[in-house]
Amino acid sequence: MEIANHNIIVWNVRGLNIAARGAAMRSLVDDASVVCLLESKLERVDQRVIHSLLGLKFGAFVALPTHGTAGGIIVAWDSTVAMVPAFRIDQFYVMVEMVFGEGNQWTLTAVYGPTDDTLKPLFLDELRAIRAACAGPWAVAGDFNLIVEAADKSNNMINRRMMGSFRCFLNDMELKEAYWDTGHPGHLLQALSSSISDHCPLLMSTNVSFHRKSRFHFQSYWPSLPGFHDVVAGSWNSLPPKANPFVDLFLRLKATAKALTRWNQAKVGNIKEQMLLANELILCFDQAMDSRPLSSGETWLRKQLKKKVLGLASLQRTIARQKLRISWPKAGEASEAFFKIFASQRRRKNHIFRLKSGAAEATSRAGMCEMAGDYYAGLLGRPVLRQHTLRLAALELPAVDTATLETPLSETLIWNTVKDM
Known part of the structure; x- marks a missing residue:
């Protein structure tokens, strides 16, 4: 399923009943389309609370109020980006059917599992029923209060029976952890700063385009083209000298690379596009010759285009050959495809x-x-010998004892400095 780029944040906030957390929350979810907040600890959630916590763009939400001192789930979304035709609220989860503007539809279930072991089997059975009712893609996010491995537990109080039940549930439901790096290279899952909670929020971007800046590649056929040396000389001498020779060299090489890139686009351009355009024009002239004789201008242009195609084909083969860095094949012994295949296998x-x-x-x-x-x-x-030196001792400056700079900082000093910030 092709999904547009949307940011989804899932966070166990460990309580939103502190007013100071609102500003930090708004700055975090500013670029998000869907926000799932767990353990909100709010008994009453309305539109005013959502706006104060998340901002005005989150005009729609579904909330499970807390019962007692723990729990509470909030699922809010940008109504201009997504809509929810149906939702369901239960004791341990909030389920929403998300429909985005591009026609993508999938079910999101935000969960906060029970801490009581006697209720956990019922919780897993409810999730199985939800999956059976979902015909399309299904995503589950939140805090299950269950572990898959013993290493996930911070103490030795491990309920191995429940750990095995949770593993069976994950296998039966075919749920996978959202490790998007290999299976979904266009997606991104990362942890953000915990800031106002002791849990890190998870940010999932559903379709990220990673634009990598193209590197400069010097082509060996450039020196044979007219105007190459003028471009290099002009760009190299276009900058004033710098005091630091390394900075001077870097800036001159950078300017030369930019100038050669622009010169190549203007002088050579896209060879494939030029060949396609030339062949298309030649075909038009060939079709016209079936019904009428070509004029002198059309005949001249057709000959020039054919010469252009031959020249571009030769240049294209030269580029592929110089990328390969071999010279043993003689003219006519290998095609351009051979050079491309050979170059793709080179690991030199x-x-x-x-x-x-x-x-x-x-x-x-x-x-x-x-x-x-x-x-x-x-x-x-080259560096030259200095004819003059500066004697700092003759200035009779006051002496400074620098021995204390090597003394390790004490924990008390660091803590007092942090508190004074």
Whole structure:
């Protein structure tokens, strides 16, 4: 099922009966579409309470009030993004049928399981009944107050019978933990700061697009194209020199890479698109020749397009070949597909085998290091001996005892500093 990008937050807040928690809550759920709050400890939940806790955009909600000093579930959603045609409230859960604007529909059940072991089998049976009634996708989120493994328990009071029952329930219902990294690469599940609670809220983004900035790739055929050296020289000398040679080198390389990228788009462009466009125009001229003779201008353009297709095909093959970094196939012995297949199988680390500067050539590691150092020293300059020095002792500045800086900070000092912040 294709799901649009929506942020869903599930959080055991451990009580919302403190007014100061409202501001922290609103800043956390500002970008969320659906919010599930567990253990709200609120006996009465209305629209005013929802607006004060979550903000004005959460205009719809379903709540299970608390009974006593524990429990309470709130499920709120942005009514401009999703709607809930049906919902159900029971002793341990709130179930809502979510329908988003794109037509995606699925059932969300927010649970807060009982702490009494005698009620836990009944709780699991109710969830089984919910799953049987759900025809589409089903998501369960919340605090089951059950564990799957002994390592999940903070003490040695482990009810292994209930742990086994919970495992059987998960297997029977085919429930999986939302580890989205491998099974759903477009989704994201992460824990946020616990801030106002001792439980971390979980944020699930249902369809995240990770945009990675494209890297600069130097093409070996560029130096053979007219205008390449002018672009490099112009971009390299376009920046004023910096005092720090490393910063100077970084900025010049960055400017040169940007200039070459723009120059490549203007000079070469998208080869496949150009070939498709040229072939389409040639086809139009071929169809016109069946009914009438071409004019002199059309004939000239058709010849130029055919030359263009041949040139682009040769350039495309050259690009694939230089990415492969092999030269043993002779002309006509391998197609572009061969180079692409061979390049996809290559797992070779980048390595410089030799450097050449003028007539000199270096192949050893020490020789290449010396040649590269001499080359960039000629561009960036070498450090010179200073003719003047500053004698700080002659200034007769007051002495400062720095021995205390090595003394470890005491716990009392750190705690007093934190309280004074």
